[in-house]
Amino acid sequence: MKRTAFFISDGTGITAEALGQSLLAQFDNIEFEKNTLPYIDTIEKAHEALTTINRAAETDNTTPIIFDTIVNDEIRAEITKSNGFMIDIFGTFLGPLETELKAKSCYTVGKSHSISTNRNYERRIDAVNYALDNDDGARTRHYDQADVILVGASRSGKTPTCLYLALNYGIKAANYPITEEDVDDQKLPTPLRDYKNKLFGLTIDPERLAVIRNERRPNSRYSSMKQCNHEVEEVELMYRRERITFVNTTDYSVEEIATRIMVATGIERRAK
Amino acid sequence: MKRTAFFISDGTGITAEALGQSLLAQFDNIEFEKNTLPYIDTIEKAHEALTTINRAAETDNTTPIIFDTIVNDEIRAEITKSNGFMIDIFGTFLGPLETELKAKSCYTVGKSHSISTNRNYERRIDAVNYALDNDDGARTRHYDQADVILVGASRSGKTPTCLYLALNYGIKAANYPITEEDVDDQKLPTPLRDYKNKLFGLTIDPERLAVIRNERRPNSRYSSMKQCNHEVEEVELMYRRERITFVNTTDYSVEEIATRIMVATGIERRAK
Numbered sequence: 001m002k003r004t005a006f007f008i009s010d011g012t013g014i015t016a017e018a019l020g021q022s023l024l025a026q027f028d029n030i031e032f033e034k035n036t037l038p039y040i041d042t043i044e045k046a047h048e049a050l051t052t053i054n055r056a057a058e059t060d061n062t063t064p065i066i067f068d069t070i071v072n073d074e075i076r077a078e079i080t081k082s083n084g085f086m087i088d089i090f091g092t093f094l095g096p097l098e099t100e101l102k103a104k105s106c107y108t109v110g111k112s113h114s115i116s117t118n119r120n121y122e123r124r125i126d127a128v129n130y131a132l133d134n135d136d137g138a139r140t141r142h143y144d145q146a147d148v149i150l151v152g153a154s155r156s157g158k159t160p161t162c163l164y165l166a167l168n169y170g171i172k173a174a175n176y177p178i179t180e181e182d183v184d185d186q187k188l189p190t191p192l193r194d195y196k197n198k199l200f201g202l203t204i205d206p207e208r209l210a211v212i213r214n215e216r217r218p219n220s221r222y223s224s225m226k227q228c229n230h231e232v233e234e235v236e237l238m239y240r241r242e243r244i245t246f247v248n249t250t251d252y253s254v255e256e257i258a259t260r261i262m263v264a265t266g267i268e269r270r271a272k
Numbered sequence: 273m274k275r276t277a278f279f280i281s282d283g284t285g286i287t288a289e290a291l292g293q294s295l296l297a298q299f300d301n302i303e304f305e306k307n308t309l310p311y312i313d314t315i316e317k318a319h320e321a322l323t324t325i326n327r328a329a330e331t332d333n334t335t336p337i338i339f340d341t342i343v344n345d346e347i348r349a350e351i352t353k354s355n356g357f358m359i360d361i362f363g364t365f366l367g368p369l370e371t372e373l374k375a376k377s378c379y380t381v382g383k384s385h386s387i388s389t390n391r392n393y394e395r396r397i398d399a400v401n402y403a404l405d406n407d408d409g410a411r412t413r414h415y416d417q418a419d420v421i422l423v424g425a426s427r428s429g430k431t432p433t434c435l436y437l438a439l440n441y442g443i444k445a446a447n448y449p450i451t452e453e454d455v456d457d458q459k460l461p462t463p464l465r466d467y468k469n470k471l472f473g474l475t476i477d478p479e480r481l482a483v484i485r486n487e488r489r490p491n492s493r494y495s496s497m498k499q500c501n502h503e504v505e506e507v508e509l510m511y512r513r514e515r516i517t518f519v520n521t522t523d524y525s526v527e528e529i530a531t532r533i534m535v536a537t538g539i540e541r542r543a544k
Binding site for chain 1: 275283284285286287290293294295299310311335337341359361372373396400401407431435436484487525527528532534
């Protein structure tokens with residue numbers, strides 16, 4: 001049986017969605033159709049949302065699940081009239097927090113993902129520009145500014161991870177591809193030698209690497225199992241020989257790879 | 273008075289952090305020092321976390337606030353022994369959800385941000401590559417594949433927004449800078465003419481643009497107030513003349529710009 005779920009907020013909906021997704025993931029026998037409704041910040045929009053919810057209730061012939069972080073009581077009351085089952089995320093926790101903190105919450109709209117300070121924004125944008133300029137070994141002379149330099153075979157996940165670190169944490173992450181020539185050489189590539197303490201390795205199962213490379217260059221030597229096996233084996237040997245910490249990205253999302261790098265390296269976030 | 277807050281999880285901690293940040297943002301008279309402790313998935317790590325929490329309690333001379341999404345009861349019990357005030361995010365909502373869904377939760381670790389399917393991962397990576405290859409008007413011949421093409425003056429936020437859309441939603445977003453020559457020409461730049469329905473404009477207050485440009489090229493004509501005023505005015509005129517929907521990014525974070533584009537365009541996510 002299909003259930004419809006709504007993540008509703010007067011802001012971006014990122015918090016409602018993150019929590020809702022996590023909770024629904026615990027019920028893996030149920031198929032959920034998920035909808036995020038951000039910026040529900042007027043009675044009119046709330047009424048439209050209510051109509052959408054009730055339509056889903058009718059189509060599914062069962063109660064939709066609603067996770068909301070709406071702050072304004074009147075707007076929230078409109079959604080409460082729907083035929084959905086509501087989980088009031090903010091309301092549930094603000095009371096206990098007010099008691100513990102001995103303070104009244106100011107309870108304002110969309111605070112969490114609004115721009116906190118321009119300085120924070122600038123740090124993230126600077127870090128994105130750094131990641132772009134120092135992607136894929138394109139430029140190596142600014143490695144002194146890097147917080148971390150990701151290394152790994154082509155298509156092991158370096159670029160998206162660098163961008164995630166930049167966008168979310170304002171971390172300056174460069175990346176350098178370990179090529180076939182590098183592994184055959186059995187030495188750490190020259191541009192990396194002065195920055196050994198900044199290196200972090202990515203590896204990936206050869207089978208998965210071959211699938212990914214095949215999408216880019218089908219039926220090439222580059223994407224063959226033989227080549228992928230060889231490169232992965234040699235890259236991992238290099239990591240061990242040079243004592244470079246590394247993570248296998250095969251079963252990880254970009255968020256997980258990034259979080260594991262943060263834990264393993266202890267790098268501090270530069271922005272939030 | 274400073275309070276320390278911890279976001280603790282056996283997974284990435286992204287959910288605990290998103291919710292915790294949102295809730296703490298409602299208490300803007302209190303200064304919080306925030307710490308995310310991801311991958312607390314053994315009793316040993318929980319014990320280390322407990323030590324960290326108790327140290328903060330001693331230093332602050334007050335109770336730290338803990339937001340957790342730890343699934344395993346034994347691991348969670350270890351944290352419960354600390355001198356912190358715990359907000360049990362999952363525990364609070366899973367009971368009511370189980371009743372409503374008439375199902376037992378499988379309650380597994382780190383489900384929410386683990387790689388859901390390889391197809392999802394690939395879509396996001398494809399979209400990141402698309403954003404990189406079609407950044408800043410570098411290439412315009414693949415606009416037929418774009419879900420959206422962001423336009424705007426240099427430094428108005430196009431690139432980070434494209435990357436955010438790609439990383440988070442698997443959306444293929446290209447971007448094209450509107451230059452001084454374009455605005456003086458009073459016409460839509462040639463490469464964009466066939467894709468008017470995909471265009472979305474960014475604008476920004478001239479004062480803020482000047483600050484951002486000054487960081488890149490201090491005291492240049494490019495970053496002068498006069499130039500910024502002129503470009504912003506002309507770009508907005510172009511949006512109105514060509515009926516291009518646009519958003520002013522001055523007070524928005526990258527998340528907010530991206531969410532507003534999703535709402536305004538109605539583009540569907542390609543990955544989650």
